[in-house]
Amino acid sequence: MNTRTKILSAIGLGAAAALALSACSPPGSSNASDTVDNGDKQAMKMVVFNGWDEDTAASELWKYVLEKKGYDVELDYADPAPAYQGLAQGDYDAVLDTWLPNTHKAYMDKYGDDLEDLGSWNDQASLELTVNADAPIDSLADLAAHKDDFGGRIVGIEPGAGETKIVKEKVMKAYGLDDWELVTSSTPAMLSELKKSEKDGKDIVVTLWRPHWAYNAFDVKDLEDPKNALGDNESIHTIVNEDFGDDFPQALKWLQAFKMDSDTLYSLEDALVNSGADQSEYQSIVEKWVADNEDYVDSLTASK
Template sequence: MKNRTKILSAIGLGAAAALALSACSPPGTTSGSATVDNGDQKAMKMVVFNGWDEDTAASELWKYVLDQKGYDVTLDYADVAPAYQGLSQGDYDAVLDTWLPNTHKSYMEKYGDDLDDLGAWNDQASLEVTVNADAPIDSLADLAAHEDDFGGRIVGIEPGAGLTSVVKDKVMSAYGLEDWDLVTSSTPAMLSELKKSEQDGSDIVVTLWRPHWAYNAFDVKDLEDPKGALGDNETIHTVVKKDFGDDFPQAEKWLAAFKMDSDTLYSLEDALVNSGADQSEYQGIVEQWAGEHQDYVDSLTK
């Protein structure tokens, strides 16, 4: 009887301690068991690829949409490799910017058993090697002969990006560019050099992709790829952790039905990236954009 009393007392103390800890939780935090009205878990964590502006736009949009439905969506920005690793381990719930069948093929092959592909939301994607519009060439086949014009360098993006691998491993060897420098650092750094070259009137080669707001902001042209080294056009997919549908059955249906054409995406990208605002201010910009595209935004959760 004394043992039983001790056990019940311990249980009572444990419950009281848990209640006290809960009361001390920071404002805005949610427990893993908290749900929204439709039964989905409340807290969702999306990972966003650093420097991929279409990912920023789509993710910020879905954060706004889901938060309006009562979810608590967190966006974590990360490089591509750790993003997929974290997603496969359940550290993240979803990523909205998987390019298939080429760019992120290696990551899906490595982690795909622990992920679910909800399908493509944009089918107008492509990898590009791009130059200023008045450059003296129109094709990758002519690039090697104009090394002096471009300083023998291609300005790339992040070292771990799929686009970087494709250009380094396929494009440069296919077109005799092995002696050229592929300069990698970040997408913002590449865009900064592109902007500077336009101001200076100098020739430049960059790695770029469609859809991207840079095509609206700069006077550029994509080089023809007669050997197909950049691969065929791609589609942009939503990929989630393996048990996403158990935690978010309704949100999974919405995300699986998600579609966004490039013109709509350009509009949101431009509103965000060229606003001069910090990421902390993006939700206010999305709210304004949503008001101007209300029918489209409403359709995402129908």
């Protein structure tokens, strides 16, 4: 075999191998030959809010997608206050769960000069005070008169959450609930109490938000808010540090174009949070979910 023939043969074998690898790639993924120019950096650190399941779902999905494109993505779970501080200082590159214009307004007012808003990916978000479906009231205006039914307690989430601040400073004052107790600990603890109350047939009021898988899992209703103390419906935004566009120019374009409706989000949230798995197993769950949602996942990186 002459030299030219050997070269052509090697090229042919390489092409065949590449095709074989491509055929074995999972849906929504990209093999190494499809990776993009990621800019100056490949290592990306995203911060995820503790207890915010929509943030867990969106962040774990983007970790999967970006790593298939050649990035190395680390997810760090934290409360909002240190998350925004770290983002502004450059310790984190992005957060996918900023609720505007109300819930996280104080953090954006404080750190916004060092951050960039890439726009909203879900416009169906709202803060809620939620009760069991057969509770004796339908409105926050009637809550004070039913203190005994609910034990004078509102079961909340993390003390540093934006919703906690709004409920404490606005909702409780607006509806004469100053003598009520706002119990704060964590989102899992709140959901545990909600589950127990449903099992025991007892009335409970909790701080909740849409979109959330709890609306599929429990028989609950949101209380009307005639004084609009919880604020209007919100949008969920992707926020990055000021250097993100220089460090990750292609990822910037993809995240700017990112959209996810609530039904799709519920599906992924439910698959992750109610799987019984710990965080170390989330990527394998995402991979299975991607296989059932291939067209949607492929669309996330369709923009150039």
